Amino acid sequence: MTDFEATRAMFHLPEGVIYLDGNSLGPRPLTALARVQRMLADEWGDMLITGWNRAGWMDQPARMGDRIARLIGAEAGHVVLGDTLSIKVYQALASALEMVPDRRVIMSDTGNFPSDLYMADGLCRTLGQGYTLRTVPPEEVADAIDETTAVLMLTEVDYRTGRRHDMPALTARAHAAGALAIWDLAHSAGATDVHVADGHADFAVGCTYKYLNAGPGGPAFIYVAPRHADSARPALSGWLGHEAPFAFDQDYRPGTGIERMRVGTPPVIQIAALDAALDIWDGVAITDVRARSLELTDAFIAGVERACPDLELATPRDHAARGSQVSFRHPDGYAIMQALIARGVIGDFRAPDILRFGFTPLFIGMAEVDAACAVIAEVMAGRLWDRPEYLTRGRVT
Amino acid sequence: MTDFEATRAMFHLPEGVIYLDGNSLGPRPLTALARVQRMLADEWGDMLITGWNRAGWMDQPARMGDRIARLIGAEAGHVVLGDTLSIKVYQALASALEMVPDRRVIMSDTGNFPSDLYMADGLCRTLGQGYTLRTVPPEEVADAIDETTAVLMLTEVDYRTGRRHDMPALTARAHAAGALAIWDLAHSAGATDVHVADGHADFAVGCTYKYLNAGPGGPAFIYVAPRHADSARPALSGWLGHEAPFAFDQDYRPGTGIERMRVGTPPVIQIAALDAALDIWDGVAITDVRARSLELTDAFIAGVERACPDLELATPRDHAARGSQVSFRHPDGYAIMQALIARGVIGDFRAPDILRFGFTPLFIGMAEVDAACAVIAEVMAGRLWDRPEYLTRGRVT
Incomplete structure (x- = not known):
């Protein structure tokens, strides 16, 4: 217990x-003070640039991803940290749409967090070619999914009402219609018994500053189901998602599995606070x-x-x-x-x-x-x- | 002196x-320890959620942007902080391409930082419709700009050789050809006498963890020239770039000026370290x-x-x-x-x-x-x- x-x-x-x-x-978390202090003094201060290797900064997005994976029912090695939740929504959506090339509709609900809808809308504008975002009231989502739906994009727990969607059922409904499902876990991770693997989510994204207690501006995370991990193509193709970032090749080659969903330099100071916060979860x-x-x-x-x-x-x-x-x-x-x-x-x-x-x-x-x-x-x-x-x-x- | x-x-x-x-x-910076400690203890710890207003977290991206503006020769009120440099490159590029709708070529050089090229490449794939990234050796850039060029995207100082491009001349060349110019200041900000306003850059982006000393993973910044500030359309249309983020409207309406280039929640702990680092620049x-x-x-x-x-x-x-x-x-x-x-x-x-x-x-x-x-x-x-x-x-x- x-x-x-x-x-x-x-x-x-x-x-x-x-x-x-x-x-x-x-x-x-009480230990966040000392943990961040140690990062600033012993790591940044004394190791300087060598902290990327010696203090393990470069690998933290995957290590923290694994710690979060346990809390959302994800397979180890399939969650990575980075960016903000809005960026991760865009990233998941762009990858998912490319995997369903013959369809043009993103289905969501009117209770979704506005930024998710805004990012989807912005992506549709960038894509052109008839891509559209369609929103229906939360209770009508199941029936609205049809053979035109490319991607179902939902936030599991409504930020206003606290209403929780049935992730496994809606995901199954999306899959039956030939669509993919992206779940935003902003109000789920650390708050509810999420099971992205058992629920067959294709992608999941979330933030760390709410129930995970990482502090203001803590980085987001993204999960890609193992079945898609080596085929999902990142639209935000940053160097740290490259197969060999330090080869400095001219051409982008996506990295292995979830690593390809990394984009730029991780926020190492924020991650120190997150690390302290995740310690609390070890016994939970x-x-x-x-x-x-x-x-x-x-x-x-x-x-x-x-x-x-x-x-x-x-x-x-x-x-x-x-x-x-x-x-x-x-x-x-x-x-x-x-x-x-x-x-x-x-x-x-x-x-x-x-x-x-x-x-x-x-x-x-x-x-x-x-x-x-x-x-x-x-x-x-x-x-x-x-x-x-x-x-x-x-x-x- | x-x-x-x-x-x-x-x-x-x-x-x-x-x-x-x-x-x-x-x-x-020596003061980073105490500044971050204060943020963690007095702001996050004691103010909790009210820190967004009481400690001014929400306005920091613009306030820090103004402090950086002075160092890159930008007009006050036209630089904002956020995300990583790769994301900011994508954001600037997506906005710029939309402003030159009849052209399809992003021109860059082979000495550009690979992540800039990767992000441009990823955007071209997402856009489809014949968008391409063309790279030439740095010394051939001026002559390669022509009436097919939509956007010139360059890093001012080469990350390998330290070679510095002539920003005003190349920008003028781009403008004469009907193209826009985006400058990556990763190796310029805090290192050289950059003048984005006098150089007529259309967009500029940069990072804070190099010469600005914000610590590992410090956030990036973006500049949009005043003449574009209220017309550039953000492709990464996150809620904090919305005209009224806390109205939680369903539809995205871009905020005023540079504010629209904000995306998600700012990294408040990283910003505390940056704030300490920028203090040093006050006397410089x-x-x-x-x-x-x-x-x-x-x-x-x-x-x-x-x-x-x-x-x-x-x-x-x-x-x-x-x-x-x-x-x-x-x-x-x-x-x-x-x-x-x-x-x-x-x-x-x-x-x-x-x-x-x-x-x-x-x-x-x-x-x-x-x-x-x-x-x-x-x-x-x-x-x-x-x-x-x-x-x-x-x-x-």
């Missing part, structure tokens, strides 16, 4: 704060995380609904259809969230009316759920958000 | 090392850097040629055609560099036969030039590289 008291003690959590925003930015079973997450979100839903009839649940009650966050709708959602933050309950707001609360079992337990419910009840009962200082829109990611 | 004794004291330079590889990875005039660089490289060329007739100079003697590095050719270049590194003179090797030495006036002075020349002379005179342990190829970036 995973010891969640132990994992909780591995994070810096400021006094007086109940942090329900680990789904946007995870908190700092993702099945325990999933079970605990459902307990916490169940309790939170029950607690808020009991006290706050004005908040409308936006997250599915069905466990199978829920990620690790709970969202409520309210027309004054923005101001309500400001009032909560002022009282130490940190969630976030997503336009137009979503209050979003993330539950990360590594550092959130039942005591925080109860305390958060009490604060929310107090704010709602007293209409404490109805003050000028809470009504001004700010910008929070 | 820039005080180079003062800037030198701002770096951690290990004992017994003459570091002539700042053109590959700059050394660590780039014209002083250029003058000092030429003195140092002149002295180094003279010193090596005097003692080592077997080393063939690969770098132009002409000041106008030289960046801030000096390269020599030798068939045993790899082993010779290993022997030099073992004696504390750190340069690097580039296949097939280039010994490369970078000169960064911020921390390299005439004493280091003399000492390096003495070690090189000793190694060459005694054939000290001719040992089994130096002959095995390793991997150094």
Whole structure:
């Protein structure tokens, strides 16, 4: 059994704060300070250029990829780190489209994270030739997949509602129609029991700064199924994805397997923080995380609904259809969230009316759920958000 | 006058090392430790998600862009940070090609950094429709530009030879032929007196981990000339380049000016290190850097040629055609560099036969030039590289 008291003690959590925003930015692992310090002082400072070999910087994207692979049910050797999630979406999509050359439609849903849709749209414009992005409401995706669909591109867990798609079923549906499936795990990795291999995903991408706690701007990752690893052609054909980057050949030859999905120089300082964050996961079973997450979100839903009839649940009650966050709708959602933050309950707001609360079992337990419910009840009962200082829109990611 | 004794004291330079590889990875600024520590502890640790606003993380790509703009002769407000250099090359190229819709040829040179060529090649494959990358030897570029050229894409300073292109002249040649010009400043920014605005570059891209000393994996930057800033269409259309990222609209609308060239979440920890590195530049005039660089490289060329007739100079003697590095050719270049590194003179090797030495006036002075020349002379005179342990190829970036 995973010891969640132990994992909780591995994070810096400021006094007086109940942090329900680990789904946007995870908190700092205590060891990240020393790990990054060591990288800066002993590696960059003293090894200088030789750090690429001696400190293993060059191999970190694959090593970290393997550590993440375990958490998303991927085969070892088939995940690599790099770039931002938007870039990885583009990369997966460009490769996938080339593998289904006779079709022109990218199918996605209206609940997908906008950047995924924007990147797809940009790629369609670049490709021309009739490529289009088609979006339907999340619940209509299964029926919308047809013989024109080249690629199904979905985010498993909806960033607003926390609704979770059925990855194996939708992937099977895509495959049956002759399409490929790309899964964005932004709100899944480290939060739910993802199984990209068992789910037969063709590509998967994700970020490390949410439930994996790598810190702001932590690099993204990409998974390519072993069956495609040596045939997927990278559109973003950077030198570190070359078969022999240090031969400095004029012509691009893709590297072996997942290595070809590397592009440029890895962000070594960010990776040091990620490395510290992944240490915490060494003692953690993702099945325990999933079970605990459902307990916490169940309790939170029950607690808020009991006290706050004005908040409308936006997250599915069905466990199978829920990620690790709970969202409520309210027309004054923005101001309500400001009032909560002022009282130490940190969630976030997503336009137009979503209050979003993330539950990360590594550092959130039942005591925080109860305390958060009490604060929310107090704010709602007293209409404490109805003050000028809470009504001004700010910008929070 | 820039005080180079003062800037030198701002770096951690290990004992017994003459570091002539700042053109590959700059050394660590002393203040980077505390600056990154502060970011991790006070910002990420204590502010958590609110750091995006309170610590200004969201605006850093533009703020850092302005600090870099001064060093490359760019207009303030027209440089932004993000991604890797390879991604920025792709981004600039995709935008530029769309602005010259009736032409299909990207012109570059065989001395360009391979990743730039690979990215261009990958983009051509994605575009199809007859787009091609054409490379000619560097000295033939001017004459090869013609009415079929859509975009001239060059790296100003050759990563192997240190040869510097004439940016204003070649850009004028491209413009006269109806083409656009993209300049890669990887080996220019912080090393030479670059003037992207006066040189009428249409786009420029560069990295921060070489002469700017941001540390391994520091983010890249992109410049778009003001005349194109609101019309260049980003192919990598990520959410942070959107006009209103936090409106979470379904449709992409490019942001104002250079902001549209942002893609995903910025690497905040890397940026903290860059911020410390850029502090050093506050007291530095780039014209002083250029003058000092030429003195140092002149002295180094003279010193090596005097003692080592077997080393063939690969770098132009002409000041106008030289960046801030000096390269020599030798068939045993790899082993010779290993022997030099073992004696504390750190340069690097580039296949097939280039010994490369970078000169960064911020921390390299005439004493280091003399000492390096003495070690090189000793190694060459005694054939000290001719040992089994130096002959095995390793991997150094």
